[in-house]
Amino acid sequence: MTTTAAPATAPFRFFDVHVVRALRVSTSVVRITFGGDRLDELASGGRDQRFKLFLPQPHQARPVFHDTGDGWYTAWRAQDPAERPVMRSYTIREQRHQPREFDVDFALHGAGHDGNPGGGPASRWAAAARPGGRLTVLAPAVEDNGGVDFRPPPGTDWILLTGDETALPAIAGILAWLSPGTRAKVWIEIAHEDDRQPLPTFADADITWLVRDGADAAHHGPDAASLGPVPAALRAAELPEGTPYSWIAGEAGTVKAVRRHLVRERGIDRRAVKFTGYWRRGATEEDLIAELTAGTAPASDED
Numbered sequence: 001m002t003t004t005a006a007p008a009t010a011p012f013r014f015f016d017v018h019v020v021r022a023l024r025v026s027t028s029v030v031r032i033t034f035g036g037d038r039l040d041e042l043a044s045g046g047r048d049q050r051f052k053l054f055l056p057q058p059h060q061a062r063p064v065f066h067d068t069g070d071g072w073y074t075a076w077r078a079q080d081p082a083e084r085p086v087m088r089s090y091t092i093r094e095q096r097h098q099p100r101e102f103d104v105d106f107a108l109h110g111a112g113h114d115g116n117p118g119g120g121p122a123s124r125w126a127a128a129a130r131p132g133g134r135l136t137v138l139a140p141a142v143e144d145n146g147g148v149d150f151r152p153p154p155g156t157d158w159i160l161l162t163g164d165e166t167a168l169p170a171i172a173g174i175l176a177w178l179s180p181g182t183r184a185k186v187w188i189e190i191a192h193e194d195d196r197q198p199l200p201t202f203a204d205a206d207i208t209w210l211v212r213d214g215a216d217a218a219h220h221g222p223d224a225a226s227l228g229p230v231p232a233a234l235r236a237a238e239l240p241e242g243t244p245y246s247w248i249a250g251e252a253g254t255v256k257a258v259r260r261h262l263v264r265e266r267g268i269d270r271r272a273v274k275f276t277g278y279w280r281r282g283a284t285e286e287d288l289i290a291e292l293t294a295g296t297a298p299a300s301d302e303d
């Protein structure tokens with residue numbers, strides 16, 4: 001099967017992009033296709049390629065930056081919060097070269113979606129996006145870059161993937177990348193039956209879709225029993241023999257429960273479990289950045 005060397009750290013670059021089209025692919029997902037002048041310089045590494053997007057404030061036509069050079073983060077933090085762009089993490093769902101475009105799948109939440117009055121700036125922006133809308137992205141300029149986490153080491157026998165709608169773009173990219181015949185077991189939590197997507201792959205993939213019955217992911221309570229259907233399904237599953245490499249993403253509490261199960265109850269080597277909380281119930285991305293900055297974020301190797 002395909003394996004890779006250690007993660008590379010490589011340059012990311014700012015790109016000004018515009019919405020080419022917005023397509024509602026399912027009840028919970030809108031696919032935004034972006035175009036831009038310099039997109040020949042953008043190079044997605046595929047798989048779970050992450051990048052940052054910067055949204056204009058509601059009263060702005062485009063994001064306002066004071067500095068997009070090496071000192072951008074300090075300059076961005078120093079900006080008036082009412083003026084500075086809203087920064088969010090997303091995944092490149094697909095990059096195309098003819099024409100030069102890339103797609104991002106936004107999981108919609110809140111803002112009237114599923115009756116939830118909450119929501120966040122990125123979800124609201126995506127739900128209202130129209131051709132011509134402008135934003136800025138910080139995206140990779142070389143394919144082998146540090147924004148790709150899915151890197152199974154040599155000796156991996158099979159792949160385990162779990163996630164929700166926010167991780168579906170990454171899972172699609174990983175499945176598309178796997179070598180023919182690679183064994184993969186996949187659990188994906190979705191809100192609605194129609195949130196299933198075709199996931200083309202040459203891998204020998206066994207994909208289980210777990211529908212939340214229309215309830216928004218944020219409606220789950222804090223107790224372990226209500227972490228969503230993925231931990232329960234995994235607990236009941238028979239796993240293949242051999243050495244797995246696991247990639248887990250989605251809501252942070254669910255990610256933690258899945259990782260604990262794999263490491264503690266299944267005895268899987270923690271170094272072969274790549275896990276990322278893509279969002280946390282009750283916390284905005286600003287809250288998560290503030291925790292990281294203050295050093296109060298939960299330890300990443302805690303299991």
Ligand SMILES: Cc1cc2nc3c(=O)[nH]c(=O)nc-3n(C[C@H](O)[C@H](O)[C@H](O)COP(=O)(O)OP(=O)(O)OC[C@H]3O[C@@H](n4cnc5c(N)ncnc54)[C@H](O)[C@@H]3O)c2cc1C
Pocket residue numbers: 050051088089090091092104105106107108109110118119120121122123124165166167169170216217218276277278279280281282283284285286
């Ligand atoms: C590396 C990485 C890659 C990601 N890729 C994608 C991607 O390709 N597509 C995608 O849709 N998301 C992706 N996410 C998740 C996305 O960044 C978060 O969902 C983000 O919080 C959305 O921003 P927002 O402005 O809509 O909400 P925020 O302002 O950040 O949060 C507002 C409220 O909504 C809640 N919330 C946030 N997301 C959800 C959700 N999905 N369901 C229910 N409640 C939610 C928060 O807990 C908070 O209470 C990724 C995250 C990371 C770290």
